[in-house]
Every structure is written in structure tokens, then in C-alpha cells.
Amino acid sequence: MKNKRFNVTGLAGRLILGLALFVALVTVGSIIVGVNTYKASTYRHYNDVAYQVARSVELLLDKDKLKEWSNLAYEFNTTGEGGTEIASAKASDEYKNCFDAFTNLRRGMDVTDIFIGVVNGDEIYYILDTDPAEERRFGLGDKSGIEEYLSEGLRAIWDMGLPYYNGYFIHETLYGSSITAVYPVVYEGKTIAFIAVESPMRTLQSDVSSYIFTVLIIVCIISVILFVLTAFILVNSLIKPIKTISHEAAYFVENENEISENLKKIKNHDEIQVLAESVLRMEIGINEYISNLTKVTAEKERIGAELNVATKIQADMLPGEFPAFPERQDFDLYASMNPAREVGGDFYDFFLIDDDHIGLVIADVSGKGVPAALFMVIAKTLIKNRALMGGSPSEVLAYANEQLVEGNEAELFVTVWFAIIELSTGKGVVANAGHEHPALRRKDGKFELIKYRHSPAVATMPGMNFKEHEFKLEPGDSLYVYTDGVTEATRSDNELFGTDRMLESLNKDPDADPKTMLENVRADIDGFVGDAPQFDDITMLGFKYMGSEKSPIA
Numbered sequence: 001m002k003n004k005r006f007n008v009t010g011l012a013g014r015l016i017l018g019l020a021l022f023v024a025l026v027t028v029g030s031i032i033v034g035v036n037t038y039k040a041s042t043y044r045h046y047n048d049v050a051y052q053v054a055r056s057v058e059l060l061l062d063k064d065k066l067k068e069w070s071n072l073a074y075e076f077n078t079t080g081e082g083g084t085e086i087a088s089a090k091a092s093d094e095y096k097n098c099f100d101a102f103t104n105l106r107r108g109m110d111v112t113d114i115f116i117g118v119v120n121g122d123e124i125y126y127i128l129d130t131d132p133a134e135e136r137r138f139g140l141g142d143k144s145g146i147e148e149y150l151s152e153g154l155r156a157i158w159d160m161g162l163p164y165y166n167g168y169f170i171h172e173t174l175y176g177s178s179i180t181a182v183y184p185v186v187y188e189g190k191t192i193a194f195i196a197v198e199s200p201m202r203t204l205q206s207d208v209s210s211y212i213f214t215v216l217i218i219v220c221i222i223s224v225i226l227f228v229l230t231a232f233i234l235v236n237s238l239i240k241p242i243k244t245i246s247h248e249a250a251y252f253v254e255n256e257n258e259i260s261e262n263l264k265k266i267k268n269h270d271e272i273q274v275l276a277e278s279v280l281r282m283e284i285g286i287n288e289y290i291s292n293l294t295k296v297t298a299e300k301e302r303i304g305a306e307l308n309v310a311t312k313i314q315a316d317m318l319p320g321e322f323p324a325f326p327e328r329q330d331f332d333l334y335a336s337m338n339p340a341r342e343v344g345g346d347f348y349d350f351f352l353i354d355d356d357h358i359g360l361v362i363a364d365v366s367g368k369g370v371p372a373a374l375f376m377v378i379a380k381t382l383i384k385n386r387a388l389m390g391g392s393p394s395e396v397l398a399y400a401n402e403q404l405v406e407g408n409e410a411e412l413f414v415t416v417w418f419a420i421i422e423l424s425t426g427k428g429v430v431a432n433a434g435h436e437h438p439a440l441r442r443k444d445g446k447f448e449l450i451k452y453r454h455s456p457a458v459a460t461m462p463g464m465n466f467k468e469h470e471f472k473l474e475p476g477d478s479l480y481v482y483t484d485g486v487t488e489a490t491r492s493d494n495e496l497f498g499t500d501r502m503l504e505s506l507n508k509d510p511d512a513d514p515k516t517m518l519e520n521v522r523a524d525i526d527g528f529v530g531d532a533p534q535f536d537d538i539t540m541l542g543f544k545y546m547g548s549e550k551s552p553i554a
Helices: 011-060 063-079 083-091 093-108 148-160 204-254 271-317 369-388 393-405 498-506 514-529
Strands: 113-120 123-129 143-145 169-173 176-187 190-200 331-338 346-354 357-365 414-422 427-433 439-441 447-449 469-472 478-482 538-545
Touching: 011 093, 011 113, 011 176, 011 190, 011 204, 063 083, 063 093, 063 113, 063 123, 063 176, 063 190, 083 093, 093 113, 093 123, 113 148, 148 176, 148 190, 204 271, 331 346, 331 357, 331 514, 346 369, 346 538, 357 369, 357 478, 357 538, 369 393, 369 414, 393 414, 393 427, 439 498, 447 498, 478 514, 498 514, 514 538
Parallel strands: none
Antiparallel strands: 113 123, 113 190, 123 143, 169 176, 176 190, 331 538, 346 357, 357 414, 414 427, 427 469, 439 447, 439 478, 478 538
């Protein structure tokens, strides 16, 4: 068995690629989650530092002075007055000391700016600013618009007078990324100013890069280890056994159902082992089925050949050459038998008992197939042989009945219509042992059923007597006898052909010769049944009497 290369579209390839994709997604997801968590933690750390600085600034302030400076800034920016007072305040020792203290605090806490202001609408009125660059520093009375990043949070702090501890404002400055913490200064229940501490995050980017690199290395190492372990487990416990099962199934097909031993080596103790055992049982079952099928096919072919021989033997046993008595001009007859299977249980017979008497027989054995055919052969032989020895129809059937009842363990029986006709006069005697009613057509008339009480079928019980009925045929009269396969021919909707359709077929051409008579009926049966299968033997016999004046014997 050939080893196949790794196929990316196969089960192994899809599993490995899927596993690799899963590991990659987990790795990327872990890094993203870790970085975001780290950033959030870092931001909160910076905010804590800035908040504590702002809190420290608030503790150092003289709130009375701060309120005074706040009022000066507000008055200056709303009325345009108070410039002198602002200049005096800025020149005062208290203002300078406050500025120096906050500047030292800014330097000591490594923050980029500490400023104090008042909120008025969309503007800030500055009180004090310790920005290191003088050109960017706001003094007492200066104003500017509120930066967008401070807008919403600063107004909320100013209006409520509460610290915005749980939030922070991140923004870009000339010094890089910064975070600003804002703390309100409340005096006598009213916010009189706010303290803003701007803290740089210079090390954040390098820290994040270092963190990402570290996490990436760790996660990649863990992912590779997990990938290798998982791939190893998948390959050995799933992919290899499945490939073995697949290869063995192909090997079984390619090597004329030869079973390999490799399936027996799969001992995973899981569903894969169950699958392997099932495939092995299937292969064994297929081989057994093929072996049995070969034997059955051979046996069927043998039986078929024997049945073909039996069919030919049965057909040869029934008179099949027509015209049957070409030298006779006083009558004409024709008969046919179409079995439902290879061999049938119906039979017909006609024979001259002497130059002036002819025997007509039509019969139907119960059952189908070979048993009925064997019973038919015996019944036909007994009836003909006994009739040729002489005797009435009832005597002939009584004799056949006694012979057939003896040893009839299969409990088969046969319905028989047997008539002997005197050809010189047209007189006839008939015994009907449970058979169908015959159809008689008088010259220039139509076919009609001749109904009378039947005797029981032959071979039903010993010691039976069979009733006889006399009839007389006139020149031009026709007789039609048949088995129940004619009237019980069934189409796909389970409707029967029936006696009415049979008589209708006969009366389409009532004066037809016996062969045409039977062909008309058979054509109508076939048209009625269509594609439905034939369930019973179809046997018919037609007899037309011309009269003794045409007989060479007369």
C-alpha cells in the first residue's frame, strides 16, 4: 500500500491548518487583551499620580486668597475692570510664593504642568499656571477656550464640585502623550476654582512595546508548545487511524476484496477503533456476501437453465401444431397457454378418441410454478390415457381423481372441463369439475356463458362422482373454454378483466375462426392490463363445429 503525501485539502491538512489558525487567533487575541489591560492599568496609575498631586496642591492653597484671585479673574474677564488689582495680586508675595511652591512641586513630582482656573461657559479664566515655557504660561486674569478633551469632564467637575477620580483625560501635548487629572476646590459649599495636573506618559510607549514584545514571545512559545502537542495528539489518535482506515478501504477495493491486517492494529479504545472494527466487519461481510452471491447466482443460473428445459418440455407436452387435424373438415380448433412463470399449472388437450369422437380438455392446477407443473403433467397424462381407453367424461375424471388423491401430500387439486363430442352428429357430453363456465355461440348468434352446476375439483377427496351434461352443436356453432387467468387478469388499479369484457372481445368478430377468436381475446387482455405483471396462467381453447357433411368420413 502506497504512502500518500500530505494533502492540504485532506483531513490532516485541514485539521493542521485549522489548529494553526486557532493558535494564531488565540495568540493575537491574548496580545490585544493583554496590551489593553496593561494600557488601562498604566493610565490609571498615571491618573492616580496626577490626582494625588492635585490633591496635594489643594491642601497647600490658601482658599481665602484663592477665592480673592478667582473673583479678580472673573471680574476682569466679565467687566474689563480690575487690571490694577490683578497686577498687584501677581506682584504680591503670596502669589509668588504660591507659584514657586507649585513649580517646585511640579518638578519634584515629574509632572509637565500644574494650573488653576475658573470655568465660565466655554472658557477658562486662569489664576495660576506653572508651565515651564513662559510663552505658553497663563497668568492671573488670562483666559482661553476649554480644550475638547477637557470639555465634558471639566464642566461636570465644576458644576458638581466632585473629583473626577474614576476618569482621566488623555491628550497629546508638545511633551507627548499626557494625562490630566482635575480636582475641584470647594469653599463654603461652592466650587471656587479647579486644579489641573498634567502628567507626562513618556515611558508608556516604550513600556507598551516592551510589554507587547514580552507577551508576544511568551504567548508564541506557549502557543507553539500547545500546537505541537495538540498536533501530535491529533495526528496519532485521529488522523493516522482515519488515514489507515481510508487506505485500507481503498486497498480492499483495489486488491479484489483482500482484507489487510492493519485495521486490527488500531487500538485507540474510542470511536475510531469502533469505526475501524466496523469497516473490518463490513469487509468480511462483503466477502461473505460476494461468496454467497456467487453461489446463489450459479445456483440461479442452473435453476434457470433447468426451468428453461422444463418450460420447453411442458410446451412440447401440449399439442402445439395447428391446424391440429388438417385432414378434417368437420371442425376447427385452436388453443394457447401463456404461463405466469417459467412453467405453469394450466393445461389444455385435444385428441381423437376414434374417428367420430374428439376429446377436449382444459384444466387449472391450484398453485404456481414447478409443483403445479408436475401435478399438471400427471393429471394430463391420466385424463388422456383413460379417455383413450373408452368411457364417459365422468368415468375418466373419477379415475383421474382416485389416482391423484393417492399420495397428494401437497394437497393440490385441479379444476377440469372435459367434453367428448360426437363429430358426426354434434352431440356432446361434458363434465365440469369446478372449472369456469364455457362460452357458446350459436350460428349467426353471439357468445354467451353456459352456466350449470359444477362438480368439485379433481383430487379434493376420494370416491367422488362427477356430473355430466349433454349438449348438441349445430354446424357453424363455436365453443370457447378458458381458465381463470383470463377473467382475473388485473390491471394496476386492481380491476379485473372479467367475463363481460371477455364476451365483448369474443363478439367483436363472433364468426371468426378459433385462432382469430383467441388472438382477439388476448389482445384485449393485454390492452386492458397494460404494464401490470401477469399473476396467473392464461389458457384458452376455441372449437368451431362445421358439421358431418364436410367430414371425409361421412
